[in-house]
Amino acid sequence: MDNIQSKWIKLLNEQNFSGWEVKSDEDEVLIIVPDDQDLVLVHKNIPDILLTLKPAIDSNERVVFVVGNSQTSFGFIVNPNNKDLHAKI
Numbered sequence: 001m002d003n004i005q006s007k008w009i010k011l012l013n014e015q016n017f018s019g020w021e022v023k024s025d026e027d028e029v030l031i032i033v034p035d036d037q038d039l040v041l042v043h044k045n046i047p048d049i050l051l052t053l054k055p056a057i058d059s060n061e062r063v064v065f066v067v068g069n070s071q072t073s074f075g076f077i078v079n080p081n082n083k084d085l086h087a088k089i
Contacts, residue, residue: 004061005029011053028075031067039069046076054078 005024012022012031019034033042046067062084065076077084 002061004057004059004063007057007059008053008063008065011056015049015053025066028064028066031065033067033069035069035071037069039067039072042067043074050076050078 008029009022009024012020012029019037021030021032023030023032031046033039046065050065060079062081063078065078066073067076068074
């Protein structure tokens with residue numbers, strides 16, 4: 001885990017999102033959301049949450065977030081690189 005990931009994890013944990021577990025998984029920040037929370041709503045709001053918190057990190061380093069529960073997950077990248085922007089899904 002690098003310094004920027006540590007900052008993100010600390011900052012997200014300080015937000016006290018109910019039941020969320022935020023931790024590192026090598027090159028990614030994992031956000032584990034309880035199964036009883038609406039993951040569709042989290043998916044809709046996570047970009048705004050992360051981009052609102054981003055100025056407190058003060059870095060342009062690429063960070064990959066994987067957000068999910070025991071059923072499904074999705075990714076979000078802060079500061080995507082050129083390869084990310086042109087990836088075919």
